[in-house]
Amino acid sequence: MNIGIFTDTYFPQVSGVATSIKTLKDQLELNGHQVYIFTTTDPHVSKNDYEKNIFRFSSIPFVSFTDRRIAVRGMFQAYQIAKKLNLDIIHTQTEFSMGIIGKFVSKFLRIPCLHTYHTMYEDYLHYVANGKLLKPVHVKDATLAFCHNMSGVVAPSTRVLDTLVRYGVKSPIRIIPTGVNINKFGLNENYDLKANLGYENDVQILLSVSRLAYEKNISELIDIMPEILVNKPKAQLLIVGDGPARNDLEKQSHDMHLENHVKFIGEISNDEISAYYHIADLFISASSSESQGLTYIEAMASGVKVVVTEGPYTKNLLDSKALGMTFKNKTEFINDILAYLSNKIIIDENNADEIRSNKLHEISAENFANRVIAFYKNAQIEYNNQVSDSTRISD
Numbered sequence: 487m488n489i490g491i492f493t494d495t496y497f498p499q500v501s502g503v504a505t506s507i508k509t510l511k512d513q514l515e516l517n518g519h520q521v522y523i524f525t526t527t528d529p530h531v532s533k534n535d536y537e538k539n540i541f542r543f544s545s546i547p548f549v550s551f552t553d554r555r556i557a558v559r560g561m562f563q564a565y566q567i568a569k570k571l572n573l574d575i576i577h578t579q580t581e582f583s584m585g586i587i588g589k590f591v592s593k594f595l596r597i598p599c600l601h602t603y604h605t606m607y608e609d610y611l612h613y614v615a616n617g618k619l620l621k622p623v624h625v626k627d628a629t630l631a632f633c634h635n636m637s638g639v640v641a642p643s644t645r646v647l648d649t650l651v652r653y654g655v656k657s658p659i660r661i662i663p664t665g666v667n668i669n670k671f672g673l674n675e676n677y678d679l680k681a682n683l684g685y686e687n688d689v690q691i692l693l694s695v696s697r698l699a700y701e702k703n704i705s706e707l708i709d710i711m712p713e714i715l716v717n718k719p720k721a722q723l724l725i726v727g728d729g730p731a732r733n734d735l736e737k738q739s740h741d742m743h744l745e746n747h748v749k750f751i752g753e754i755s756n757d758e759i760s761a762y763y764h765i766a767d768l769f770i771s772a773s774s775s776e777s778q779g780l781t782y783i784e785a786m787a788s789g790v791k792v793v794v795t796e797g798p799y800t801k802n803l804l805d806s807k808a809l810g811m812t813f814k815n816k817t818e819f820i821n822d823i824l825a826y827l828s829n830k831i832i833i834d835e836n837n838a839d840e841i842r843s844n845k846l847h848e849i850s851a852e853n854f855a856n857r858v859i860a861f862y863k864n865a866q867i868e869y870n871n872q873v874s875d876s877t878r879i880s881d
Contacts, residue, residue, distance in 0.1 A: 487519045487862065490568055492588030493579035494548075494555055496525040496540070500753055501554075501697070502780040503604045506642075506664040507579055508756075513665075513855035522571055524564055524584060526555035541567055543584070557583035565591045573597060575862050579604065581632045589632075598637035598869040600861065603629070603646055609701050609775040626653045633657050637865040640858065642778035643799040658868075660861050664778050665854025668846055671787035674764035683724070683749065685765075690721050690827050693766035693790070695759065695781040696773065698729030703795075705731075706772035706816070708738050711747055713820050718827050721747065726762055728753040763788035768826050769810075771795065772819065779803065783849040786810070789842075793822045807831050808838040809845055 491511065495503045511521045526545035531537070543560030568576075568591045576599045578588040585601070592599035607625045629650070633639055636657040641647040647661050685691065692714070696702045707723060714721050725735070725748065732750065739748040754762070763769070769785035769792040776782075779799060785792050786803075792810035794800050804810040811831075813819040825831050847853055 487859075488572055488574045489514060489519055489521045489862070490524055490571070490573045490576045490588070490591070491521060491579060492524045492564075492576060492584040492591075494526050494545075494557065494582050494584045495580065496523055496528075497756070498528060498530045499554070500756065502664075502778065503579060505756055505780060506602075506604070506778070509665060509667060509851050510855060510858060512667070513851045514859070517855060517859065519859075520571075522568075522573070524567075524588065526557050526584065528555065543587075545583070548582075557587065561587050561590055564588075565594055568595060575600065575866065577602070577858075577862075581628065585632065596873070598862075598865040600638040600640065600865055601633060601636050602640040602642065603633075603650060604642065604778070606646070606649065606775060608649075629653050630655060637869050638861055640861065643776075644802065645797060645799050646778075648798070658865075660857070662854065662857045662861065663849065664780055664783070665849055665851040666780070666784050666787050667851045668787050668849075671760050671763060671784055672789075674761055674788075676758075676761035679761045680765040683751075683765075685722060686720075688720060690718060690767040691765055692721060692723045692823065693726070693762060693769050693785070694723065694771060695726045695762065695769070695784070696771065698725070698727050698732045698735060700731045701773070701775040702729075702731070703772040703774065704735055705738055706819075707770060708735065708742065708744060708748055710816065710820050710823075711744055712742065714823060715747060717824050721827065723748045724751065724762070724766070725749065726751045726754060726759070759784065760788060763790050766790050768793060768823060770819075770823060776800075782810075787846060787849065791826055793819065793826065806838075806841045806845075808833045808841045 491507060493507055495501050497504050497508055514521050523540045525542055527542045543557045545555040545557045548554040548556045564587050573595060575597055576588045576592040578585040578601045589599055608622050611620050630653055633655045639655060639657050639659045640662045641650060641659050642664050644661060647659055650659055694704060694707055698704060711723055736750060739745060763785050769790045771794040774795045782792050782794060786809055794812055796812035796814050800812045804812055811822045813822050
């Protein structure tokens with residue numbers, strides 16, 4: 487199958503969406519499919535660089551997310567390229583520029599177009615004119631317009647599905663959580679990372695991996711540290727990532743006199759992240775804006791237990807204390823962290839290995855790609871049936 491993936495975000499940009507797309511691309515190719523990425527130009531990629539099966543289109547920084555890009559031209563160029571490649575199906579990963587181009591190309595090539603709805607935009611309205619310009623109804627209307635006539639929509643979680651249904655999306659929707667390369671996160675080649683970061687062997691590390699944005703609620707992780715330190719004086723909060731909230735978070739840490747217990751690493755490449763998971767004693771997050779929690783499953787694939795905000799997605803993901811727990815309030819958050827750090831969580835080890843094994847299969851890149859391929863094939867059958875029905879009616 488020749489597959490065209492249209493996205494505004496791709497490597498070397500660091501984001502959950504870029505990682506999800508790369509994971510899907512690699513696994514589809516392992517399954518024998520040809521995958522072509524249609525994406526935006528990037529200041530870190532020279533025009534002279536050769537990138538196999540990647541086509542970049544002129545772009546500019548997006549208004550409120552200057553580290554993200556939006557294409558400004560390329561509709562007919564993309565159509566010509568896609569036609570030469572003899573694409574069988576198009577999979578859009580954005581509702582903006584490249585997504586619109588992908589829909590255009592699918593229409594004129596007369597092939598199915600599927601879409602993955604990655605972002606819960608209602609959580610991000612404050613980025614545009616401080617939330618005074620765009621309202622939830624605008625998100626609903628834009629989503630309905632983009633998803634209209636799609637051959638299928640991938641929802642990475644129940645939360646996304648419920649939102650799309652609430653909006654009134656009529657296209658077929660399947661819940662297909664993003665997977666991870668289990669082999670990649672099962673290994674740790676950087677055994678010296680903990681020492682290199684200045685940590686002693688008996689230090690217990692609470693890890694956060696996230697874009698440093700206000701909706702990620704990282705301030706709560708810093709806020710609970712004094713109470714964690716009362717019981718675990720050598721505990722350390724390691725924050726990996728960068729973003730608009732970083733200065734405020736560093737100031738919060740300074741004002742609370744936590745500089746010796748909170749470390750900001752900044753943004754790192756996806757190839758380096760596995761080592762950080764492996765030095766962690768616990769992965770924590772207070773975010774309530776996750777649509778697929780990719781870092782959660784990366785932590786789990788690395789063998790690290792997680793403590794995160796309770797929601798429909800996380801309750802389903804963390805269905806055993808052998809994997810992690812969810813919390814509803816600050817007190818639960820602190821108690822859950824201390825329980826794991828103190829080994830007070832009672833786990834039936836006889837079942838724990840089976841639970842972990844089943845969960846690893848569920849969140850694996852292989853399972854992820856197989857489910858997407860099944861959706862592709864079903865979409866092709868439905869699309870061809872619609873074309874046949876349309877032809878019979880016209881006759």
